[in-house]
Amino acid sequence: MPPEFECLLVCLLALISSLPVLLKLRRYLRRAFWTSLLGIILAAGGEVAWNSQRAREKASEAAFAMTVPRQVQSEGYVSSSNCRSCHPSEYSSWHETFHRTMTQVARPGLVLGSFEGVVLELNGEKYALKKSGDEFWAEMPDPDWNHDAKNTRLAALGEFSKPPRLWKRIGLLTGSHHMQIYWVTSRFGNMQTIFPFAWLIQDRRWAPVHETFLRDPKLPPSLHIWNVNCLKCHATGGQPRPDPVTRILETRADELGIACEACHGPAQQHIQINQSPWNRYRQHWTTNAAGQIANPIRKAKETSSHICGQCHGIKWIPTAENFNQTGFRYRPGDNLNDTTPIVRPSRLDLMQWLREPLRQNPKFLDEHYWSDGEVRVSGREFNGLVDSPCYERGNLSCVSCHSMHQSAPDDQLAAGKRGNQACLQCHAVFAGKIQEHTHHAAGSTGSECYNCHMPHTTYGLLKAIRSHRISSPNVKTNVLTGRPNACNLCHLDQSLDWTAQHLSEWYHTPAVELSGEQREISAALLGLLRGDAGQRALAAWSMGWEPATQASGQSWLAPFLAELLDDPYSAVRYIAYRSLRRIQGFEDFKYDFVGPAADRTTARTRALEVWRSLGIKGIDRTGTKVLVEPTGALHQTVIDNLLRQRDDRSMDLQE
Structure with missing residues (x-):
């Protein structure tokens, strides 16, 4: 019998058993009798209704629980809640x-x-x-x-x-x-x-x-x-x-989300063994005690970084059928290459197993990488790390800079690793000569190591993200791959030729053959006007990046960002609009990046009108490189020619 009906039956039996007494006292308690009777009936009814509602809610919740992935602890997993008491x-x-x-x-x-x-x-x-x-x-x-x-x-x-x-x-x-x-x-x-x-x-x-x-x-x-x-x-x-x-x-x-055991491995044995105080004590003075879980900080760089790479890398799943039934076999502390190796186009000679997948999906590389094999989509930082000299020839690992526990949630950079200290922990020789090495004032954004060696050339989440392949600015590579040069991501008003000359003067890099446009026009504008959708997105983002606008000016960028308000790709439109609104005079500019096509065309025209209304005094850069004449007029013929050259190949970046 349902509990609500059991409750009602008890109330009725109590009422019936009390009737003889209540009848004897009816002369004195007639009003109280009926009041009590009504109260009992209402209370019983309320109890029935409440229990009935609770029963319906429980049934609904039970049915809902069957429609979401079950959180089941098996194969040694115990869930994060069991880590809390000791840690x-x-x-x-x-x-x-x-x-x-x-x-x-x-x-x-x-x-x-x-x-x-x-x-x-x-x-x-x-x-x-x-x-x-x-x-x-x-x-x-x-x-x-x-x-x-x-x-x-x-x-x-x-x-x-x-x-x-x-x-x-x-x-x-x-x-x-x-x-x-x-x-x-x-x-x-x-x-x-x-x-x-x-x-x-x-x-x-x-x-x-x-x-x-x-x-x-x-x-x-x-x-x-x-x-x-x-x-x-x-x-x-x-x-x-x-x-x-x-x-x-x-x-x-085991758990929804990325939990303790995602990084430390299944903890059942660890918990069982460490119920003993003696075993817990042994953990402090031995590195191979039974029941130890994986700790990325204590592992060799490869093993440690593989723990992050299991998610932050583009990996190949050789046996999809096994994965579908039992999940990944990799566990923290294992060698990731034994079960789900990372796809590295820079080392395709070592990846014969990749030939057939690439034959079946010839667009795979273009959807994830630049033409030289550097990853170009977010969430795949391990791919960049393993191709970095600091990892290949040094001891850099993910935990050299990041921490899951001693960090702010955004970026999860470890304490003291947000600035140059992250690099100086290995490259201490540069600590006393930052300005001499960077040719930028110490403390400026131009003297920050990662602005040159980890530029924002990765795309994802409607923004640009730092590349995790640590490299040095190289104009020849940029010409061959189309990847933006770190210098020109800050110096938006300068050409690739300007960059090549400075790199040659400062670091003796070889001369590079450039086209007339690459010598004469801002590299950022070339990417924005004639680049592919990914290049246009990165250019638009950099035009809203504060270090870049401080170095290059800002108001002159408005007409070029306005051009992207009518871009075929919604992500490009979104990023362009966000950068445009950071320019003085456009803070309240209204636009919907997923609005009707006609509205987007109109928005482009409106933005140009706002920019022209600012007058020549409101334009902070002019000249051939930025395609703005001293009078404030645009070099429209050149702009139109570059737009006709736009790389309109189909893109689908798999972030």
């Missing part, structure tokens, strides 16, 4: 990181997007959002429709009909730093299908997910499934577990 400080600092919140179940306080009375529209379909109690819902076309084999067959026969509209509950959340992506539950087990809008956290607005990536707008939308795409790095100990026949997923993970 409270480390647990607390990890708890503040964006690693922990990378994947979460949708709950109040965790959902950052607005769900109150919101209606979104995409490709003629409306998406209504609502919050019901502690649940978040979206009315949308059934995302399971295309996953159903029957519907796929009908579509092939030309008998396709539109998917039905229904309310889908938000299951998982991805991200809490720059943007938050939402996943809806499915009837195919605990499969999580992407909701087509993302919440841009800083902008506090919704945007179509596919518009937040640097992706050719002519390409069809991608169908992202969390269990297949994101589980590889955004969960700890994940196992997709699809049924090849029914297509139902029974995905499991």
Whole structure:
């Protein structure tokens, strides 16, 4: 019998048993009798209603739990909660990181997007959002429709009909730093299908997910499934577990998000052995005691960096079938190359196993790397590290600069490693001659090691990110690959020829053959006007980077950023608009980077009008290099010629 009915029965029995006494006293207690009777009935009814509501909520929560990946501790995993009692400080600092919140179940306080009375529209379909109690819902076309084999067959026969509209509950959340992506539950087990809008956290607005990536707008939308795409790095100990026949997923993970055991390995044996005080004491004076877990700080550079590289690298999965059922076999402390080797185009001669995958997907390298093999997309810093001389010939590792526990959540740079000290810990010879080496004033942004040796040539998350392949500025490499030169990412108003002359004078680099445009026109403008979509995005970002605008001026950039407001790629438009608004006079400029095409064209015209209204006194750079005449007029003929040369090849950067 349900508990609410048991409660009601007890109340009724109590009432019946008290009736004889109450009847004898009815003359004196008639009013009290009826008042008491009414109170008992109301109390019993309230109890029934409350218990009934609780039962419904529990049933709903139990049903919901079946639709999200199960958090199951197996194969030695025990979850981060079991680390807390012995390692409270480390647990607390990890708890503040964006690693922990990378994947979460949708709950109040965790959902950052607005769900109150919101209606979104995409490709003629409306998406209504609502919050019901502690649940978040979206009315949308059934995302399971295309996953159903029957519907796929009908579509092939030309008998396709539109998917039905229904309310889908938000299951998982991805991200809490720059943007938050939402996943809806499915009837195919605990499969999580992407909701087509993302919440841009800083902008506090919704945007179509596919518009937040640097992706050719002519390409069809991608169908992202969390269990297949994101589980590889955004969960700890994940196992997709699809049924090849029914297509139902029974995905499991030790924990959602990047947890303690993602970096330290399964901790079951560690916990069991260290129940003994004697064993805990032994840990302090031996390096190979039983039950020790992996500690990146205490490992050799290769082993330590592989721990980060398991997620922050582009890796090859040789046996996808095994991964689908049991997840990755790599465990912290192992050699990553034994199970999922990193794809290094710079060493393709050692990667014969890569020939067949590249034959099947010839665009793979272009989607991830510059032409010389340097990685160009975010989240793959390990790829840059392993190609760096500081790693190959030195002892640099990820933890040389980063810390999961002694750092701020943003970038997670270890204490004292945000400036030149990160490099001087190895290159101490330069400590007393920073200005002599950099030819920039000590303490200036031009004298910061990483602005020259780790420039912002990687793209991701609607911004430029520092390359983690440590190198020196080299104009010849830039000409061959199209990758921006570190000098010109600060000196936006200077040409590649200007850079080549200074590098030759200061560091005796060989002369480079350059075209007339490379000698005479700002390298940043060449990238912005005639570069590919990735180059245009990096150029637009650098035009909003404060060290660059301090070195190069800012107002003269406005008409060129205005040109990108009508760019074919939404990511380029977004970055250009953000940089434009940082220019005086454009702080309140209104524009929607995913608005109608006609509005984007109009916005370009409006931005040019605002710039012209500033007058010549408001323009801080003129000359041939910046394509602005002393009168304030643009070298429009040259600009139009460069636009005609624009590299319009299809791009889909896989960040």
